[in-house]
Amino acid sequence: MPRMLDVSDEVRAEIGDEEADRLLAGDSAPGGYDCTSCRTPGDPEQERTSTVLFIGEETAVLAFAHSTCLPSQVVQVTEEQLQGAVRSIGGNDTAPAPAVQAAHAPPGHIAPGQVVPEQAVLGVTSGLVLIAGELHPALVVEPTAPVARPGSLAPGDDFLPLLIEQGFVPVTELSTTPPVLHGWSVLLAVGQLHAVLQPNPNGGQPVAWWQAHQPLQVTEGWRTAANKHQQVLLFAAPVGSIGRQPREDLLRDALDRAAANGRLVAAALPLAGL
Numbered sequence: 025m026p027r028m029l030d031v032s033d034e035v036r037a038e039i040g041d042e043e044a045d046r047l048l049a050g051d052s053a054p055g056g057y058d059c060t061s062c063r064t065p066g067d068p069e070q071e072r073t074s075t076v077l078f079i080g081e082e083t084a085v086l087a088f089a090h091s092t093c094l095p096s097q098v099v100q101v102t103e104e105q106l107q108g109a110v111r112s113i114g115g116n117d118t119a120p121a122p123a124v125q126a127a128h129a130p131p132g133h134i135a136p137g138q139v140v141p142e143q144a145v146l147g148v149t150s151g152l153v154l155i156a157g158e159l160h161p162a163l164v165v166e167p168t169a170p171v172a173r174p175g176s177l178a179p180g181d182d183f184l185p186l187l188i189e190q191g192f193v194p195v196t197e198l199s200t201t202p203p204v205l206h207g208w209s210v211l212l213a214v215g216q217l218h219a220v221l222q223p224n225p226n227g228g229q230p231v232a233w234w235q236a237h238q239p240l241q242v243t244e245g246w247r248t249a250a251n252k253h254q255q256v257l258l259f260a261a262p263v264g265s266i267g268r269q270p271r272e273d274l275l276r277d278a279l280d281r282a283a284a285n286g287r288l289v290a291a292a293l294p295l296a297g298l
Contacts, residue, residue: 028072032096034229035077039086047075057088066090094213098229145169146234150217150242151272152249153257153279155201161242161250162257163210163220164275165234166266183262184289190222192260192289198279201257205291208233210256212295215247216240220258221296250295259290 029048036044050068057073059066066073072091077084077098145168153162170181188194191205207223209230216239221230242250250256265282269275282288 028070029068029075030072030091030096031075032098034098035075035096038077038079038084038098059089064090089213099232147268148217148220148234148236148240149266149268149275150240150246151275152243152246153198153259153272153276155198155257159245159249160201160253160257161246162259163217164266164279165220165258165260167263169263171262181262183260184287187260187289192258192291194286195259195283195288195290196286197283198276202290202292204255205293208258208291208293209296210250210258210293212247212250213239215242217242220293255292255294257290258293259288261288 029050031039031044031047039047055067055069057066057068058064066088068088074089074091074094074096076087076089076094076096078087079098147166147168149164149166151162151164152159154160167183171183171186172180173182173186184192184194191208193202195202207230209221210217211219211221217236218239219232219235222233224231259279261279261282265285265287266275266278269278279288
């Protein structure tokens with residue numbers, strides 16, 4: 025029975041025509057796999073399957089996903105993540121499977137080229153925000169520590185200036201939706217939040233600006249609003265501006281205060297992979 029495997033041009037360019045053809049012929053593809061997105065079993069002989077290539081600085085891991093979860097693509101991750109995946113192949117039963125290790129970074133993972141230094145972990149909260157009488161899906165990002173400009177030893181917090189340089193806009197009140205920031209996107213798969221992607225500074229496929237250790241559950245109302253608008257509003261504030269709010273009304277109050285105090289930037293990010 026022919027295998028229903030998809031190898032994108034980007035993946036083919038990385039692994040070479042010979043290996044791509046071997047995959048398509050079934051010579052090197054697995055008989056079954058755990059989807060790198062939803063983590064449930066898949067069978068390339070029974071359902072359409074995507075090849076997903078995770079690339080670090082020196083190592084690459086080829087993973088597989090249901091085509092309904094993720095398209096075939098190349099994803100840039102850190103070498104540390106991939107080395108952990110390789111170690112797990114050596115028989116450490118407590119380690120995640122290679123594809124999972126590559127796909128889901130620790131909370132606050134900082135990808136190559138990201139503006140946030142490693143000591144600052146990004147906290148991400150999802151919620152619905154009412155703007156001009158309509159509910160919009162939103163993500164609120166707040167680091168756990170001040171963020172310095174890369175290479176700078178000076179004290180201070182450059183989190184917002186760095187994001188403004190990336191195209192985010194200052195928000196003084198939540199009366200209108202922010203403009204779309206092209207090149208950035210929010211990666212959703214099977215109704216779960218996986219990552220916020222940014223343009224690759226070296227060109228090619230986008231890289232993760234923030235990546236979930238495990239897929240982040242969002243509410244049905246949030247998914248419905250995201251599907252309707254086909255975009256997510258991302259709000260970012262310096263450490264100590266928002267806090268972990270248990271309810272959406274309290275989250276909105278915190279956003280309004282941060283905006284009034286000049287401590288909030290935002291952008292509308294298109295959806296990817298919903």
